[in-house]
Structures are given as C-alpha cells and as structure tokens.
Amino acid sequence: SAVISQKPSRDICQRGTSLTIQCQVDSQVTMMFWYRQQPGQSLTLIATANQGSEATYESGFVIDKFPISRPNLTFSTLTVSNMSPEDSSIYLCSVGGLPEYxxxxFGPGTRLTVL
Amino acid sequence: GESVGLHLPTLSVQEGDNSIINCAYSNSASDYFIWYKQESGKGPQFIIDIRSNMDKRQGQRVTVLLNKTVKHLSLQIAATQPGDSAVYFCAARAGDYKLSFGAGTTVTVRA
Known part of the structure; x- marks a missing residue:
C-alpha cells in the first residue's frame, strides 16, 4: 500500500486568506486525488491531479478557488483560496487506481477551520 | 452519475456480536467496490474491496458480499471489538478512476 502524509494536519485561518496543503506519497503514483469532507459528511471529489498537466475538476469546483499543483509523481498541493467559513472541512489527499494499484x-487529512 | 447510499446512518452492536453494514448503489456499470473505515481525526482506511465478477470476498474478520442483481453491497464484521467503532463508508467505481462514496454508517460497539 502507499503511505501518504499531509501538511499541515490542521489549521485555523481567517476569512479571505489562502492555505496551501501539501501531500507527499512514499512511491511514484500516476493518479492523485483531492477530496473534501465537510463536518459529519461523506467524501466529495474536488479534482484529480495529473502530473505534467492541469488538474481535472469535478462539477462545483473551480481552479480559481482550488488551484492544484502536481510537480512530480510523489507530490501535490491543493490551495484553498479566499477562504470563507463554508470552506471549513477536512481536505484529503488520495492515491490509487491503475496502473500502480x-x-x-487516503492520507490523514488536513482539518481546516475558517473564522 | 453514481449514487451510493447506506441503509442505516448508525449501528450499535454488542461486543463479540457480528455487525452487518449495508450499502446500495445505483449504477449498474459499477465494477469495483471498496469499504473504508474512518476513525475520529483520521483519514479513511482501506478495509476490503471486491470486483463485480465476484459475489463474496473474505478478509481478516471481515466479509464483503455483492449482489449485482439488486445493486447491494454489505460488510460483515465478525466478533466485533471496541476498536471497530468508527464510521464505515462504501465506495463504488464504474469503469473510470473515480470513486463515489456513500454517506457513512457510524458503528458503536457496546462493552
């Protein structure tokens, strides 16, 4: 299995600011994903991070709000921009699927609270 | 798109008893299913998976059953322990790489 770490593990941010979340995997993987889990809810896919190309966003999520980087096969970042209290969630990095797995x-998640 | 739902949001079980968590999916093209366990403050942990060409798969103390006719999936936990207390999610994938998640069932184990 893949071992995934995320930084920060949690943060409290002010409205209007931005936070960048880092995801590091212990092996090279083709597919990396970012999910959001709102309090007490299930997981919703934000986007798929593709190495060497732009991320693919799901309906309801846009690049201006959630810019993603994928500079190599073991690392990705998700930025939550111009935050509002509605962005308070757990953000989860995930890897898997073919061809490797x-x-x-899933990583341990980043618990974000926006005041 | 895929809709995945759990039958019960909560389940209380006596320690030592067997637990059964049920899940329904909508897309008949779904061909891969995963059960996850999420403990408080942690990310989802992979428990067991099953492909659509199977109807049963067993792991350590866990069994997943798949009924494609009625688009139903279940997770059975044998001899439930306090450490099994968590939220359990089922997820389905239909050919592509995207997983659709159910709402989650909170399992509480009574001593």
Missing part, C-alpha cells in the same frame, strides 16, 4: 488510499 487497484485500491485507493
């Missing part, structure tokens, strides 16, 4: 694995 059948399964999909």
């Amino acid at each position: 059948n399964e999909q694995f």
Whole structure:
C-alpha cells in the first residue's frame, strides 16, 4: 500500500486568506486525488491531479478557488483560496487506481477551520 | 452519475456480536467496490474491496458480499471489538478512476 502524509494536519485561518496543503506519497503514483469532507459528511471529489498537466475538476469546483499543483509523481498541493467559513472541512489527499494499484488510499487529512 | 447510499446512518452492536453494514448503489456499470473505515481525526482506511465478477470476498474478520442483481453491497464484521467503532463508508467505481462514496454508517460497539 502507499503511505501518504499531509501538511499541515490542521489549521485555523481567517476569512479571505489562502492555505496551501501539501501531500507527499512514499512511491511514484500516476493518479492523485483531492477530496473534501465537510463536518459529519461523506467524501466529495474536488479534482484529480495529473502530473505534467492541469488538474481535472469535478462539477462545483473551480481552479480559481482550488488551484492544484502536481510537480512530480510523489507530490501535490491543493490551495484553498479566499477562504470563507463554508470552506471549513477536512481536505484529503488520495492515491490509487491503475496502473500502480487497484485500491485507493487516503492520507490523514488536513482539518481546516475558517473564522 | 453514481449514487451510493447506506441503509442505516448508525449501528450499535454488542461486543463479540457480528455487525452487518449495508450499502446500495445505483449504477449498474459499477465494477469495483471498496469499504473504508474512518476513525475520529483520521483519514479513511482501506478495509476490503471486491470486483463485480465476484459475489463474496473474505478478509481478516471481515466479509464483503455483492449482489449485482439488486445493486447491494454489505460488510460483515465478525466478533466485533471496541476498536471497530468508527464510521464505515462504501465506495463504488464504474469503469473510470473515480470513486463515489456513500454517506457513512457510524458503528458503536457496546462493552
């Protein structure tokens, strides 16, 4: 299985500011994903981070709000821009799927609170 | 798109009893399913998966059953322990790489 770390593990931010979340994987992977988990809710896919190209965003998520970088096969960042209290969530990095894995694995998450 | 739902949002089980968590999915093209366990303050942890060409798969103390006819998935936990207390999610994938997640069932184990 892949081992995934995220930084920061949690943060409290002021409205209008931005936060960049880092995701590091212990092996090279083709597919990296960013999810949001709002309090008490299930997981919603924000985007798929593709190495060497722009991220692919799901309906309801846009690049201006959630810019993503994927500079290599072991690292990605997600920025939450111009934050509002509605952005308070857990943000999860995930890797998996073919060609490296059948399964999909998750990092520990970044717990974000926006005041 | 895929809709994945759990039948019960909460489940209380006596320690030592077996637990059954149920999940329904909508997309008949779904061909891969995963169960995750999420403990408080942690990311989802992979438990077990099953492909659509199977109807049963067993792991350590866990069994996943898949009924494609009624688009139903279940996770059975044998001899439930206090450490099994968590939120359990089912997820489905239909050919591409995207997982659709159910709402989650909170399992509480009574001593």
